[in-house]
Amino acid sequence: MSSKAKTQVERLxxxxxxxxxxxxxxxPLAMTVYFSVQYFNLLYPNKSSFVGVENFAYFFTYPSxxxxxxxxxxxxxxxxxxxxxxGVLISVLVDDHFPGQGIVRMLLISPFFVMPxxxxxxWKNLLMNPVSGFFAWIATSLGMTPVNWFxxxxxxxxxxxxxxxxxxxxxxxxVTALQSMDREQKEAAQMDxxxxxxxxxxxxxxxxxxxxxxxxxxxxxFLLNVFAEIFVTTNGGPGDATTNVPFLVYTQALLExxxxxxxxxxxxxxxxxxxxxxxxxxxxxxxxxxxxx
Amino acid sequence: xxxxxxxxxxxRNLRTVAAWAVGFAMFFPILWMLLTxxxxxxxxxxxxxxxxxxxxxxxxxxxxxxxxxxxxxxxxIVTAGGATVLGMVVAVPAAYxxxxxxxxxxxxxxxxxxxxxxxxxxxxxxxxxxxxRDLNLLDSRTALVxxxxxxxLPIMVWMIxxxxxxxxxxxxxxxxxxxxxTWKIMMHVLLPVSRGGLASTALLCLILSWxxxxxxxxxxxSQAAPLxxxxxxxxxxxxxxxxxxxxxxxxACAPILVLGWLSQKQLVRGLTFGAVK
Numbered sequence: 001m002s003s004k005a006k007t008q009v010e011r012l013x014x015x016x017x018x019x020x021x022x023x024x025x026x027x028p029l030a031m032t033v034y035f036s037v038q039y040f041n042l043l044y045p046n047k048s049s050f051v052g053v054e055n056f057a058y059f060f061t062y063p064s065x066x067x068x069x070x071x072x073x074x075x076x077x078x079x080x081x082x083x084x085x086x087g088v089l090i091s092v093l094v095d096d097h098f099p100g101q102g103i104v105r106m107l108l109i110s111p112f113f114v115m116p117x118x119x120x121x122x123w124k125n126l127l128m129n130p131v132s133g134f135f136a137w138i139a140t141s142l143g144m145t146p147v148n149w150f151x152x153x154x155x156x157x158x159x160x161x162x163x164x165x166x167x168x169x170x171x172x173x174x175v176t177a178l179q180s181m182d183r184e185q186k187e188a189a190q191m192d193x194x195x196x197x198x199x200x201x202x203x204x205x206x207x208x209x210x211x212x213x214x215x216x217x218x219x220x221x222f223l224l225n226v227f228a229e230i231f232v233t234t235n236g237g238p239g240d241a242t243t244n245v246p247f248l249v250y251t252q253a254l255l256e257x258x259x260x261x262x263x264x265x266x267x268x269x270x271x272x273x274x275x276x277x278x279x280x281x282x283x284x285x286x287x288x289x290x291x292x293x
Numbered sequence: 294x295x296x297x298x299x300x301x302x303x304x305r306n307l308r309t310v311a312a313w314a315v316g317f318a319m320f321f322p323i324l325w326m327l328l329t330x331x332x333x334x335x336x337x338x339x340x341x342x343x344x345x346x347x348x349x350x351x352x353x354x355x356x357x358x359x360x361x362x363x364x365x366x367x368x369x370i371v372t373a374g375g376a377t378v379l380g381m382v383v384a385v386p387a388a389y390x391x392x393x394x395x396x397x398x399x400x401x402x403x404x405x406x407x408x409x410x411x412x413x414x415x416x417x418x419x420x421x422x423x424x425x426r427d428l429n430l431l432d433s434r435t436a437l438v439x440x441x442x443x444x445x446l447p448i449m450v451w452m453i454x455x456x457x458x459x460x461x462x463x464x465x466x467x468x469x470x471x472x473x474x475t476w477k478i479m480m481h482v483l484l485p486v487s488r489g490g491l492a493s494t495a496l497l498c499l500i501l502s503w504x505x506x507x508x509x510x511x512x513x514x515s516q517a518a519p520l521x522x523x524x525x526x527x528x529x530x531x532x533x534x535x536x537x538x539x540x541x542x543x544x545a546c547a548p549i550l551v552l553g554w555l556s557q558k559q560l561v562r563g564l565t566f567g568a569v570k
Binding site: 011014028090103117221246265266267274277 | 535
């Protein structure tokens with residue numbers, strides 16, 4: 001076999017993965033597009049018919065739809081803000097050596113490995129319960145009235161839980177990135193009398209630019225998909241106060257059995273995610289494949 | 294001079310205290326869950342919270358007996374493990390082809406794979422649910438294995454690809470000169486050299502699959518439900534058994550937490566598609 005033919009054969013090794021992913025993406029997506037223009041309810045499977053843009057019209061005029069988009073944006077936005085800002089500050093705090101550094105880092109990243117359903121239920125029942133939660137005890141001890149978190153501040157409560165889950169991810173990435181920072185440069189700056197703030201602003205932050213971009217991209221992908229945390233704590237409520245786009249699609253599809261409407265909503269989620277990710281990939285896509293042979 | 298020195302020391306001590314405080318605060322919910330799991334239901338609900346209590350294993354006994362913990366744990370092991378094996382079997386050859394026999398399209402294909410991660414799960418929830426239903430795969434471990442493997446495949450290909458890319462071509466060329474064929478090069482050169490990278494890739498897939506909740510909740514009810522779904526069943530209003538909830542949560546999280554601690558350094562690479570080292 002000539003070496004060229006051999007290379008051809010070896011390239012075929014990429015096919016299973018590529019084909020599987022292609023099927024995983026295109027088959028359901030094509031079905032979603034098809035369902036989105038059909039009237040199709042799982043309870044009345046024989047009544048399905050073409051309805052054009054009716055499902056989209058239904059979704060766009062459905063009050064909960066706009067609420068769910070706002071909730072999705074608030075959830076993604078605030079969690080990103082907390083995790084990026086908090087992550088940078090905390091990773092700078094634990095960067096230099098101190099007694100117990102290894103243990104503190106382990107403590108810091110632990111929440112990332114807790115499954116979403118556990119994280120959400122632990123926060124809701126053990127920490128945020130207004131009667132016997134840990135936060136209620138702190139509030140009472142300080143002479144304040146305990147907050148009824150999930151009833152009075154439902155979206156904020158969900159944001160707090162999700163931020164707790166994702167802050168470790170940001171810390172993990174930033175701590176690793178800080179290790180590759182030029183120590184000599186930092187020491188030279190210190191010798192020249194640079195203040196801690198100057199070093200942070202002019203050396204550390206620029207060094208963290210790409211890691212920050214990566215954290216934003218990866219988190220955005222996962223945060224647009226937050227579901228379990230809402231499912232086990234508020235079930236989207238009270239009313240639609242914590243309903244995000246994934247949760248709304250889920251209620252349409254598996255509770256209302258309205259496949260058509262759910263598909264229209266699902267397509268909207270796809271468009272939303274792509275808008276977010278197109279510009280994120282532009283931001284860092286180049287540097288990702290920079291070393292490609 | 295000495296004041297500057299003592300000031301520096303003070304600053305350093307403050308920093309250490311602050312770092313420990315933040316670490317403790319982040320870990321506290323997990324610690325509280327662990328403590329609660331050893332309390333009686335009465336202690337778990339008491340106000341002010343009981344910090345000193347006679348620890349009991351009663352909750353764990355109940356969970357193992359009544360909640361049929363082993364059934365769900367087995368589902369988690371089979372689905373997460375199965376997805377990891379399946380994913381590796383498909384991802385390693387693909388990464389090999391991308392790293393050593395690239396074409397003009399390789400870069401585009403890699404970015405496209407990454408972009409499938411951006412397809413929101415809800416966008417394909419309805420079709421996947423219907424396909425699973427029509428194939429009689431609802432509430433089956435097979436469906437979860439396939440879905441978990443596909444969801445994690447892009448990350449796995451990327452991660453292994455970045456490990457392969459760092460292996461000097463010379464090693465492979467030398468083996469080829471010695472007359473080794475592709476299979477032999479893979480088995481005797483590439484895989485041993487990249488053992489660490491492959492292990493952490495598999496570990497990451499295992500962790501992500503174990504904790505996956507969206508598909509577990511939507512595609513399973515009881516037969517194939519993994520631990521994340523079992524925990525969710527404690528969210529019902531009548532399930533106000535916090536000590537037991539804590540016990541089952543601890544049992545569900547402990548193995549993954551330990552794996553995570555052991556592999557934190559290597560995980561960064563996978564989680565950022567090799568963009569941060």
